[in-house]
Structure formats: C-alpha cells, structure tokens
Amino acid sequence: MWSVTEHLADILGTVRPLEPIELQLLDAQGCVLVDDVTVPVSLPPFDxxxxxxxxxxxxxxxxxxxxxxxxxxxxxxxxxxxxxxxxxxxxxxxxxxxxxxxxxxxxxxxxxxxxxxxxxxxxxxxxxxxxxxxxxxxxxxxxxxxxxxxxxxxARGSDVRAGDRALEAGTVLRAPQIALLAAIGRGTVRVRPRPRVVVLSTGSELVQPGEPLGEGQVYDANSFALTAAAREAGALAYRVGAVDDDAETLRATIEDQLIRADLVVTTGGVSVGAYDVVKEALAHVGDEDEEGGGVDFRTLAMQPGKPQGFGSIGPDHTPLLALPGNPVSSYVSFELFARPAIRTLMGVRDIHRPSARAVLRADKALTSPDGRRQFLRGRYDAEAGEVTPVGGAGSHLVAALAHADALIVVPERTVSVEPGTEVDVVVLD
Amino acid sequence: MWSVTEHLADILGTVRPLEPIELQLLDAQGCVLVDDVTVPVSLPPFDxxxxxxxxxxxxxxxxxxxxxxxxxxxxxxxxxxxxxxxxxxxxxxxxxxxxxxxxxxxxxxxxxxxxxxxxxxxxxxxxxxxxxxxxxxxxxxxxxxxxxxxxxxxARGSDVRAGDRALEAGTVLRAPQIALLAAIGRGTVRVRPRPRVVVLSTGSELVQPGEPLGEGQVYDANSFALTAAAREAGALAYRVGAVDDDAETLRATIEDQLIRADLVVTTGGVSVGAYDVVKEALAHVGDEDEEGGGVDFRTLAMQPGKPQGFGSIGPDHTPLLALPGNPVSSYVSFELFARPAIRTLMGVRDIHRPSARAVLRADKALTSPDGRRQFLRGRYDAEAGEVTPVGGAGSHLVAALAHADALIVVPERTVSVEPGTEVDVVVLD
Known part of the structure; x- marks a missing residue:
C-alpha cells in the first residue's frame, strides 16, 4: 500500500517541464514564460x-x-x-x-x-x-x-524604461501580460508549450455516447471527462476513445499515439481482475531489454482510486498514468495525479488546486475506511466556510460528481467525521 | 455624461444570447446548456x-x-x-x-x-x-x-434513474458535466455556441510587435490584449489587427469582418480629436436610410475610459463596442462592458467578475476626480482581505496592469480614499 502523498511525489519526481519553444504572442496565451523579459525601448517611446x-x-x-x-x-x-x-x-x-x-x-x-x-x-x-x-x-x-x-x-519612459524587467520568468501569460509584451514590441515569446495529452479508456463494455446500448454495455464517459479535464488544466488533449480489453490492441494503440503525446492517460484495467488489460499490456513495457522505463502498478491507501499505474513508455520515456476505470475514481485520480503532472509539464509554479478548511454541513457523520484517504464530492460555500457532501461514497456516482465543486478530504486515520467538524477541501472550480 | 451603470444597462438591454446549436460533446466544453437534460436510461443500466x-x-x-x-x-x-x-x-x-x-x-x-x-x-x-x-x-x-x-x-439506477433530470438548462459544461452527459449516452448536446468576437485596433501610429518602430510610432498592444481577453471570457476571438486612421478603410474592414462576427470590438478613435476615425466612420452607420441600427458615442463618468461607443452594425445588427485607445482604458472598458456582453451572448447566468470588499493598503490616500467612477489597478489578497494599488492612475500604464489582479473601484462622489478604508474590488483572476 502506498499513500497518496508518496504516489504523487513519485510522479512529480519523474515528470519534467517541457522544452521551451518560441511562439507567436497569441499562441502563447496561458503558457509559462521561460526567460525574464526585458524592456527594449522605453514606454511611451516619446513624450x-x-x-x-x-x-x-x-x-x-x-x-x-x-x-x-x-x-x-x-x-x-x-x-x-x-x-x-x-x-x-x-x-x-x-x-x-x-x-x-x-x-x-x-x-x-x-x-x-x-x-x-x-x-x-x-x-x-x-x-x-x-x-x-x-x-x-x-x-x-x-x-x-x-x-x-x-x-x-x-513623459517618455513613464510606463516602463528600456532595461527594466517587464515580466519575470515563470509568469503565466494572460491578457494583461500579453498586452505588455505587445506594447514593448515582442511579436513572439519563449514559453513552455501546452502539453499534449492523449486520453484513452479501456473496456470491451464501453459504447460511444449516441450509439445504442447493448446488453451488459455502458457508455464511455471517462475518455470524454478526462479529455475535458486535461484541457481545463491547460493541455491540448486528444481523445482516442475506448479500446477493447485486448492487450495487443491496447499496446499497439498506445504506441501509435506516442508521436503526439507528452503524457498518456488511460482509464480502466488496472485492478486485480482477470481482464485488467492495461496492467497486462504495460507490465511488459518495463522489461530490461526494452527501451522506455516501465509502468508500476500499485495499491494506494485512498478511496476512490485504490488501483493506480504510473511509469513511462516508448523511446522518449513518455510519462503514462494508468487510472482506474470507475468514472468517479478516474476523475478523482485525474485531479490528484494527472492534473499536477500536466501543470508540471507546463512549468507552472503552483501545480495544485486551491484548498481550504471548511465546516462540514451534513445530517449525519461521514464514515471513511480506516487507513484510506477518502475523497468525497461536496459543494463548497466559500463565504460561509462550509462544505456539504453531494451523493455518497460510491465510485460510480457520476451524477453527484456533476453537481459537486469540491472534494472533501478525510485523512487516513479518520473513520468518522461529525457534522460541524472542520475538514480539508480541494476547491475544483 | 452617462454613468457606468447606465451604459452597461444599455449594452445588456441590446445584446441577446446566441441561438443554440447542437454540438459534439467535447466541442460544447465551456458552453451553456440550453435545455434540461433528462436521463434516458438508468445508471448503472444493470446490477x-x-x-x-x-x-x-x-x-x-x-x-x-x-x-x-x-x-x-x-x-x-x-x-x-x-x-x-x-x-x-x-x-x-x-x-x-x-x-x-x-x-x-x-x-x-x-x-x-x-x-x-x-x-x-x-x-x-x-x-x-x-x-x-x-x-x-x-x-x-x-x-x-x-x-x-x-x-x-x-444496483441498477443507483446513480441516476431514467426520467431524472441530469442537468438543468443554463449549466456551464465543464469536465464533470461532460462526464455525466457521456455516461447517459449523449453524444451531442444543444448549447449556445461560443461567441465569435472580431477585435481590431485603430491608429496610423500602430506597428505590429516584432517590426521596427519608426518616429512617432507605438506598438499595437490593444488588439492582442483584447483578443486574449475575449478568449478568456469564453469567446472565439479573431484579431484583425491595426487599421489606419481612415474612415473608409475602417468601414470597409468592419463590413468585411461582419460575416464572422457575433460582436465587433474596436479600440481607439472615439474621443474628441480631429482624427477620431471610428467615430467618423460609424456615425454614418445609423442613418435612417441604412440598415443596421447605429452606433452611439458617449462620454462616461468614469476614469479611465471616458469616451465610449456602442451600437449595432450591418444587416444582422451585429453589436459593436468602440472602446477608447489607451491600453489601460481599452482593457478596463473591455472588462466592464465587453466581457459582460460576451458572457450574455454565451447565455451564462453570472456575467460579472466576482467582486469583494477589501481594506486599502497604501502609503497615501488615493485621489479620484469628482463625478467619475475610477478603476485603479491593484493586487488583491483574498486571505488578508486587502488590496494594494499597482502603478498610478494613468491610462497608459500597461506595465502596472500586467502586475495587477484586481480593479479598485472608487465611486463617483469620492475624491479621496484613505489607507485602511474598505473599498470595492473587482477580482480579475
């Protein structure tokens, strides 16, 4: 059993910010500046x-x-x-x-x-x-x-003077910073590019939304949810869609995709079943006689999201996160592990969601398994400093997720949280 | 003289949410749902x-x-x-x-x-x-x-039941909502599209960043800043760039662009000078024998951003905002008028930036002209409930803007604000 903290530290210890490139100013929106930018000419340039x-x-x-x-x-x-x-x-x-x-x-x-x-x-x-x-x-x-x-x-130079530092390395370029860069004549700027994230879900039971649902089938929600979430994190995300539970197909699909991936995120197939194909397909990748690192599969002390895989794959050692397949598990796992990885690739300083302390508003105590860090969906009221659970603890409750804007964190050693107690909250908005 | 409130009310009284279209799920990310969405099949669909x-x-x-x-x-x-x-x-x-x-x-x-x-x-x-x-x-x-x-x-239906309302009309589709829509089998969804915003700056003195700067010339910052800002507001923004101060050229350029515009935003040329070409070019548009509404030019009781134009243009009565040309004036005007207009086109319920009360931290009192609502750039510390001015009141101080994350609002009748006083703050992040 690994803790959430250990697993995240291992991921962040491996993932490195992407190599910078020179981009047109508007293409660099949302990206992180690599160098300090110096003012070449005073503004205004004349009285x-x-x-x-x-x-x-x-x-x-x-x-x-x-x-x-x-x-x-x-x-x-x-x-x-x-x-x-x-x-x-x-x-x-x-x-x-x-x-x-x-x-x-x-x-x-x-x-x-x-x-x-x-x-x-x-x-x-x-x-x-x-x-x-x-x-x-x-x-x-x-x-x-x-x-x-x-x-x-x-007066000439009353805004900025030639030689002043206009912006510091590490600044995220939003509209006002783009205004300043344009004003001092920068047509292009060196930034870390948006990470390209390839998202694929696995499971022979998965059907594309909009298609008819057969016996024993369910709709593929994860590849949509995580593609959208990767974009919200700042990535260029490519949704590959659902891949059948066949190790060779999955491996070939991932290898095909590596050419456009700075990070691969899969969902499903990482648990202890007989058809957990991600585990099966990627367990080979770490063989010593093959290039490309390897993928570790672990049991984490968390709920939801117990089974997790992480490693790198292919000749470029592209990082890969193998998240569990339950929709809520995969979404929570994305928030905890994939989002900080994406933000690290971007070179952003603050890779984490804001967190807060809030008073639990609930009719009854929350229960949580001993030894697991639990993440419950909640609605957070910043003004009142309160959080209310939405839905239950089940990892399949995607409807509740859609009405939540926060995760309530119950620590490993806590098995019950009384209403009125202060809890840690991860703010998702 | 019009107040900021009156001008905004006039704009919002004219701008209507865009007609809905059916989009693929991931293309609808960030858009507003037009109809309630009902669950067609219980989730999970089987025990x-x-x-x-x-x-x-x-x-x-x-x-x-x-x-x-x-x-x-x-x-x-x-x-x-x-x-x-x-x-x-x-x-x-x-x-x-x-x-x-x-x-x-x-x-x-x-x-x-x-x-x-x-x-x-x-x-x-x-x-x-x-x-x-x-x-x-x-x-x-x-x-x-x-x-x-x-x-x-x-259990079958333990997440959502057939016939339940999955999402309410008016919901903004982010990753968790997209997860739910995919999970219930929705491949497409009816939303209001992202508004297409055409941004152009005017001024014969404007040079494209990256080009050499001649005598009396300055770089075009506004078209970059407002294109970026329009995107951050949720729009698809097209930067036309700088147009010379010639009424015919400007008019022809705007007419050319109307085919891809749900909103036109111009900067510069709206004041009381002899070369204020936006005013000159668009004053004709409202003639009674021409189609397409008209553009009103007004003096607002605000600083920066006193001269403002607003109206509609062309056969489809496309809304047009003519903002002043000073970089800070145009940016503040965009925040106050263009952003709420874009958010209204999107159909978002909450069109305004969050605001807060904060204690002014400053070495000396802020001064503000009587009868004008002043918007100063500041850095807001939510935890401490404090705001610190950045740079001065000058509307050309784009460097200060790039280091601000809030606007400090000084009401019309206030001419001086002592340090330690509570002020209204518009939070820009």
Missing part, C-alpha cells in the same frame, strides 16, 4: 499628449482665461502616426491628438474643451474631423486656461 | 459488481471462513462487455469483474482477496490474467467469507 487639444508654450498661455484668452496661431496638426515634424514657436500652437508626440518647442497641452477650437465662439466640446473641416489645422485659436509645463504630457 | 471477485448465492457461503471455506464450482467468467449469459445455480459461482452484470442466480459478490482464487492455497491478492491462465474460469474455488445479499453489488 506625448494625454488629451486631444493644443500643444503650447507655457509662457504664451500664462494668465489666460475665458474672458481674456490667449490667442495663438495654429501651425498644423500633430496626430498619432501621421504628418511631418512641426516646431512650435512663440505665439504658435499645434493641434495635437491623444498619443501624438509633443512637438519641439511646446511644453504642455491644453485640452480642446478649454479653447474655442478655432471657431471664434465659446468653449467647444471637441474638434471637427479633419477630413470634413481641414481648416481646423490653421488659423487662430483662443486658449481659455493657463498651463503648467508638462500638463497633459505623458 | 453490477463493484469488485473483482466471485458472484455467489448468499446461502452457499453462509458461515464460510478461511478455516472452513465454502467450496464452489466455477462455471465461467463474467467480464464487462464480453461472454454470453451465465446462470449461477446452487453450489456454483462465476468469476466476475468490476462493472460486469451480476449474473442471474447470484445475489452478492465476494472480492477475490477473500478467496483462494481457485489455486487451492491461501488467500490470493488478485486473479491471474485470463489470457495466460484460462483455467481460472473453471474448476473450484474456496470462499473464505460469508456475504450478505447485495454485498459489492451496485
């Missing part, structure tokens, strides 16, 4: 206007008011990304748009709302479009307010 | 064994012990998904595998570990594989323990 308005010399607008406006000559437009260089001399101004470089000579920006917009009337609420009123870029403008030097000017 | 062992009649093993075992004749194997019907008569037993149907005549299962496995010795730890030891399906077996009727038998 620029934070408003639509007029670029002025402070002295020219000193003391200006609506009653006694400063009257300046408009020498042209400075719009982001267009037009040649303009220099603002004494008594002059340039119309300037948000984000446009502050022209030489100018020291500040006066928002358009504090001017007559060149129309000779009162304060305006905005500029007319240049395409329909090009005369706005010339003539005279009345400025209604004074401006301190640097007013409405965003 | 079956929860252990690898022997299917027995209770009377035949009454009083059995290791010292005085019950000796039964093995009439064959019952394995999941294989073999014909067997009937267990008095004095007989069948080897049975986990998940296999309990054969007629048998009332209970005795785990193999409580037998001699047919080997004539002591208790065994498992069965030998049928492929290498077919004789295990015949001969005699010694049973070391008695069995209550129904022991280790999972």
């Amino acid at each position: 620029n206007s934070s408003m639509d308005g007029y670029a002025v010399r402070a002295a020219d607008v000193a003391g200006a008011s609506e009653e006694f406006p400063a009257v300046l000559t408009v020498i042209g437009d400075v719009a982001a990304g267009r037009g040649g260089p303009l220099t603002v001399g004494p008594g002059q101004t340039a119309r300037i748009m948000t984000g446009a470089p502050l022209p030489p000579g100018a020291e500040a920006v006066v928002p358009v709302e504090w001017t007559d917009g060149g129309l000779g009337g009162g304060a305006v609420s905005g500029m007319r479009a240049h395409s329909t009123a090009p005369e706005g870029a010339s003539g005279q403008v009345r400025i209604h307010r004074a401006a301190q030097p640097r007013a409405y000017v965003r | 079956n064994s929860s252990m690898d062992g022997y299917a027995v009649r209770a009377a035949d093993v009454a009083g059995a012990s290791e010292e005085f075992p019950a000796v039964l004749t093995v009439i064959g194997d019952v394995a999941a998904g294989r073999g014909g019907p067997l009937t267990v008569g008095p004095g007989q037993t069948a080897r049975i595998m986990t998940g296999a149907p309990l054969p007629p005549g048998a009332e209970a299962v005795v785990p193999v570990e409580w037998t001699d496995g047919g080997l004539g010795g002591g208790a065994v730890s498992g069965m030998r594989a049928h492929s290498t030891a077919p004789e295990g399906a015949s001969g005699q077996v010694r049973i070391h323990r008695a069995a209550q009727p129904r022991a280790y038998v999972r």
Whole structure:
C-alpha cells in the first residue's frame, strides 16, 4: 500500500517541464514564460499628449482665461502616426491628438474643451474631423486656461524604461501580460508549450455516447471527462476513445499515439481482475531489454482510486498514468495525479488546486475506511466556510460528481467525521 | 455624461444570447446548456459488481471462513462487455469483474482477496490474467467469507434513474458535466455556441510587435490584449489587427469582418480629436436610410475610459463596442462592458467578475476626480482581505496592469480614499 502523498511525489519526481519553444504572442496565451523579459525601448517611446487639444508654450498661455484668452496661431496638426515634424514657436500652437508626440518647442497641452477650437465662439466640446473641416489645422485659436509645463504630457519612459524587467520568468501569460509584451514590441515569446495529452479508456463494455446500448454495455464517459479535464488544466488533449480489453490492441494503440503525446492517460484495467488489460499490456513495457522505463502498478491507501499505474513508455520515456476505470475514481485520480503532472509539464509554479478548511454541513457523520484517504464530492460555500457532501461514497456516482465543486478530504486515520467538524477541501472550480 | 451603470444597462438591454446549436460533446466544453437534460436510461443500466471477485448465492457461503471455506464450482467468467449469459445455480459461482452484470442466480459478490482464487492455497491478492491462465474460469474455488445479499453489488439506477433530470438548462459544461452527459449516452448536446468576437485596433501610429518602430510610432498592444481577453471570457476571438486612421478603410474592414462576427470590438478613435476615425466612420452607420441600427458615442463618468461607443452594425445588427485607445482604458472598458456582453451572448447566468470588499493598503490616500467612477489597478489578497494599488492612475500604464489582479473601484462622489478604508474590488483572476 502506498499513500497518496508518496504516489504523487513519485510522479512529480519523474515528470519534467517541457522544452521551451518560441511562439507567436497569441499562441502563447496561458503558457509559462521561460526567460525574464526585458524592456527594449522605453514606454511611451516619446513624450506625448494625454488629451486631444493644443500643444503650447507655457509662457504664451500664462494668465489666460475665458474672458481674456490667449490667442495663438495654429501651425498644423500633430496626430498619432501621421504628418511631418512641426516646431512650435512663440505665439504658435499645434493641434495635437491623444498619443501624438509633443512637438519641439511646446511644453504642455491644453485640452480642446478649454479653447474655442478655432471657431471664434465659446468653449467647444471637441474638434471637427479633419477630413470634413481641414481648416481646423490653421488659423487662430483662443486658449481659455493657463498651463503648467508638462500638463497633459505623458513623459517618455513613464510606463516602463528600456532595461527594466517587464515580466519575470515563470509568469503565466494572460491578457494583461500579453498586452505588455505587445506594447514593448515582442511579436513572439519563449514559453513552455501546452502539453499534449492523449486520453484513452479501456473496456470491451464501453459504447460511444449516441450509439445504442447493448446488453451488459455502458457508455464511455471517462475518455470524454478526462479529455475535458486535461484541457481545463491547460493541455491540448486528444481523445482516442475506448479500446477493447485486448492487450495487443491496447499496446499497439498506445504506441501509435506516442508521436503526439507528452503524457498518456488511460482509464480502466488496472485492478486485480482477470481482464485488467492495461496492467497486462504495460507490465511488459518495463522489461530490461526494452527501451522506455516501465509502468508500476500499485495499491494506494485512498478511496476512490485504490488501483493506480504510473511509469513511462516508448523511446522518449513518455510519462503514462494508468487510472482506474470507475468514472468517479478516474476523475478523482485525474485531479490528484494527472492534473499536477500536466501543470508540471507546463512549468507552472503552483501545480495544485486551491484548498481550504471548511465546516462540514451534513445530517449525519461521514464514515471513511480506516487507513484510506477518502475523497468525497461536496459543494463548497466559500463565504460561509462550509462544505456539504453531494451523493455518497460510491465510485460510480457520476451524477453527484456533476453537481459537486469540491472534494472533501478525510485523512487516513479518520473513520468518522461529525457534522460541524472542520475538514480539508480541494476547491475544483 | 452617462454613468457606468447606465451604459452597461444599455449594452445588456441590446445584446441577446446566441441561438443554440447542437454540438459534439467535447466541442460544447465551456458552453451553456440550453435545455434540461433528462436521463434516458438508468445508471448503472444493470446490477453490477463493484469488485473483482466471485458472484455467489448468499446461502452457499453462509458461515464460510478461511478455516472452513465454502467450496464452489466455477462455471465461467463474467467480464464487462464480453461472454454470453451465465446462470449461477446452487453450489456454483462465476468469476466476475468490476462493472460486469451480476449474473442471474447470484445475489452478492465476494472480492477475490477473500478467496483462494481457485489455486487451492491461501488467500490470493488478485486473479491471474485470463489470457495466460484460462483455467481460472473453471474448476473450484474456496470462499473464505460469508456475504450478505447485495454485498459489492451496485444496483441498477443507483446513480441516476431514467426520467431524472441530469442537468438543468443554463449549466456551464465543464469536465464533470461532460462526464455525466457521456455516461447517459449523449453524444451531442444543444448549447449556445461560443461567441465569435472580431477585435481590431485603430491608429496610423500602430506597428505590429516584432517590426521596427519608426518616429512617432507605438506598438499595437490593444488588439492582442483584447483578443486574449475575449478568449478568456469564453469567446472565439479573431484579431484583425491595426487599421489606419481612415474612415473608409475602417468601414470597409468592419463590413468585411461582419460575416464572422457575433460582436465587433474596436479600440481607439472615439474621443474628441480631429482624427477620431471610428467615430467618423460609424456615425454614418445609423442613418435612417441604412440598415443596421447605429452606433452611439458617449462620454462616461468614469476614469479611465471616458469616451465610449456602442451600437449595432450591418444587416444582422451585429453589436459593436468602440472602446477608447489607451491600453489601460481599452482593457478596463473591455472588462466592464465587453466581457459582460460576451458572457450574455454565451447565455451564462453570472456575467460579472466576482467582486469583494477589501481594506486599502497604501502609503497615501488615493485621489479620484469628482463625478467619475475610477478603476485603479491593484493586487488583491483574498486571505488578508486587502488590496494594494499597482502603478498610478494613468491610462497608459500597461506595465502596472500586467502586475495587477484586481480593479479598485472608487465611486463617483469620492475624491479621496484613505489607507485602511474598505473599498470595492473587482477580482480579475
């Protein structure tokens, strides 16, 4: 008998983060940055206007008011990304748009709302479009307010400076980090790729959902559930589907799939029966005269999920997790062992689900077998700090699983948990 | 001036959940179920064994012990998904595998570990594989323990019963729900599809990351950031990239894209400048002699994100959000307006990010303009119930955004928030 902790430690001791690759920025979403990223050019790259308005010399607008406006000559437009260089001399101004470089000579920006917009009337609420009123870029403008030097000017390098560390190695790239990388001009980035996870279920009784169910058959739920779960963990998951209980077929199928697998996850066929084909097929793989490590089958001190297999397979020693076949067993086993393995392959720092302490809300005590760490399905109320069991302990209760959002953990030496007691909870959402 | 609340209400009053489609189960991951799903066939569909062992009649093993075992004749194997019907008569037993149907005549299962496995010795730890030891399906077996009727038998319908409601309309399909749907035989499911969101940024100054930066140019960050953010919200997002500040080009580009858009998001060109091309291009769209609604441009009482456009465009009245162009303004606007719109298109019940109250941790008071709802970037510590501002209020501070995981909300009438005060926080993770 192995403990959950020992088994997980053995898995994590074997699985290594994937080799990094250079990806286009949006392809790297959700991936982990491998190197520190340094800012190559300061942001903003030049002093620029934070408003639509007029670029002025402070002295020219000193003391200006609506009653006694400063009257300046408009020498042209400075719009982001267009037009040649303009220099603002004494008594002059340039119309300037948000984000446009502050022209030489100018020291500040006066928002358009504090001017007559060149129309000779009162304060305006905005500029007319240049395409329909090009005369706005010339003539005279009345400025209604004074401006301190640097007013409405965003200084070069006020966001980040060349040489600063923009992002640290190990950062997961989500939208705001992608924003920053794009802003500093990174078109591609070195990250660990999403792990490719091949999921297959085993069992001659398994029928593809949507097909008619024969005598003694059940639908294949595991290959769907674990493919979806692998994706939620961040992997690219390939569902192979159900394989018959035949050792040669299974072995050939797995070998075929290795070319697209960073991790293989199987379900079923790992227990003590006479048709436990995963055990049968993969027990050979570890022979000393064959390449590719081997697969260990163990009995774990846990419920559900007692029988487990783990090892590596094929010339690249691709890690393989052989999970039990009961739907709830396989799902819980995936959460406990496959998900941390996937997160490790990704290079994520925090590979575990969040956990919490919560007060058990139940009508009666929970019972748990002595010597086994039990994982019960529950609904967790973070605000109240409470967890309520959903369904029973049976490993076939997939309906209960679909209504749970947490696992209630009952330690090995605990055989009964009274309502009102604090328990450990793994939060699945 | 419109309030944030009014603007959001106007958007949500217009956007409708997308029409449902039937999708393959794994294609429906993350989507919202449109109808209640009823269980067509009870689960498990037949009484079956929860252990690898022997299917027995209770009377035949009454009083059995290791010292005085019950000796039964093995009439064959019952394995999941294989073999014909067997009937267990008095004095007989069948080897049975986990998940296999309990054969007629048998009332209970005795785990193999409580037998001699047919080997004539002591208790065994498992069965030998049928492929290498077919004789295990015949001969005699010694049973070391008695069995209550129904022991280790999972009853037909003990998980879900035909006619039960498996999942409720409105459920988001994640891995456990996909497990349940597969288990009850659903190969496809009717859901609202992922919204297709077209993202384009505008600005003649914008350069694609990775290209050299010319005088007065900046990198296009918004189209990357919002494409990534739209995906994180659950959408299929298409990044068109940066469009020059030319009304005709912009209009033609948007019209081209409408064929793949459930929502169009633009950034930039919505303010009061002379080159605010989004405003210019889309102001015409609402003309009464044209199809397709219209786009309203508004000034919102918020910071950042004051100028905002919203409306619909084209023959299908595709919703369009015209967000401001400053990177932080566009990101905050996306969070406040585009994300809830996307979530509404998806049909999700809870369209908003979680929010919390947290104590402000800062060296000095936060200041906020009177009459504007301010959204500052912060780092939220849920455990401590505290939030710390990151960077300043400037809408160009994209580096700060990349290190934030929350927005600190300062209400319209508040101009200063002292450290130690409780504030509202929008949690972005």
